[in-house]
Amino acid sequence: MxxxxxxxxxxxxxxxxxxxxxxxxxxxxxxxxxxxxxxxxxxxxxxxxxxxxxxxxxPDKSRLLIALAEQGGQGMFASAVAWWRSDHSTGPEGVSEAIARMIAEYRANRWVLLAVSELSAYDPDVAAYYQARLDRFTDLTRARLEEERRAGAVGHGLDSPTTAALLTWMVERTISMHCRDDDTGGDEQVARSLGRAIWLTVYGDSPRGSRGRSGL
CATH class of the missing domain: 1.10.10.60 (Homeodomain-like)
Known part of the structure; x- marks a missing residue:
């Protein structure tokens, strides 16, 4: 051969x-x-x-879990990336729709993502993988916030690095805690409430009246 x-x-x-x-x-x-x-x-x-x-x-079950998470978590991450790169002039509804898609993706891969969250507390390899994934999202968020600040679309007092980290953990913790059981009854309300919280955090004191800039 x-x-x-x-x-x-x-x-x-x-x-x-x-x-x-x-x-x-x-x-x-x-x-x-x-x-x-x-x-x-x-x-x-x-x-x-x-x-x-x-x-x-x-080499071990940790590496297997990481492979599973890479396979199963792409949709959730992609939904978040799509919103941060999109036109934000649609108001809180746009971010709520993105959060709803993230919740749906999380539920579709719930056992994998919950296992990653659990093992990251004591497994160094899983913790490093999980933190790296969150860091990528935080970096994307920070870049968009800095663009919005330079464009005058957000309040001058908004600190991009700190706000980006807070938003990342707020979304991650809220969705992972909410999806710990199979009850989907509250998904829509969580998406609306979390979307509104994100929007107000970013644009609540915008000099443009809480209107995001169109695209990057």
Whole structure:
């Protein structure tokens, strides 16, 4: 087999094993079993791969969880990014709609994101991953706030770095705590209330009467 074809075959094999492992975890937690209670042997058996093969792809369950979070958390992060990069002249309704999408994405991947939040309290690798993801969102938020401040769309006293950090943690904590159970009855109200809180924090003392600037 030519070198390029052999390399491709190895890569495809690795991708296939990783896919089977990730799908196996999704099946195993579907019955309500917490991720932290799943032993590696059970995951490997469900994926139909030897335990040794599992460790070739994922050195430990922390790395596996990070891979799952990367796969499952993209939609939630994308919804937030889309709002911060959009036209903010639509008022609180626009941010509430973005929060509603974030809540829906969180619920779709609830067990993964809750496990990340839990393990980040004591697992250094998961904590570093989680903090890096939050830092990326904070940086995006800070950049937009600085643009808005230079354009005169927000109050002159708004401190961009501090406000960006506060908004990031407010959104993360509110959604993660709200989505700890399966009851979706309060999702709409949480989205409206959180959206309004974010809007007022950013534009509440705007010299333009709480109107955001159109785009970046």
């Amino acid at each position: 030519p070198p390029i074809s052999r390399s491709r075959a190895v890569r495809e094999r690795r991708d296939e094993v990783a896919r089977r492992v990730l799908e196996a975890v999704h099946r195993l937690v579907a019955d309500g079993t917490p991720y932290t209670e799943l032993p590696v042997q059970r995951i490997a058996e469900a994926a139909g791969v030897p335990r040794s093969t599992f460790y070739l792809h994922f």
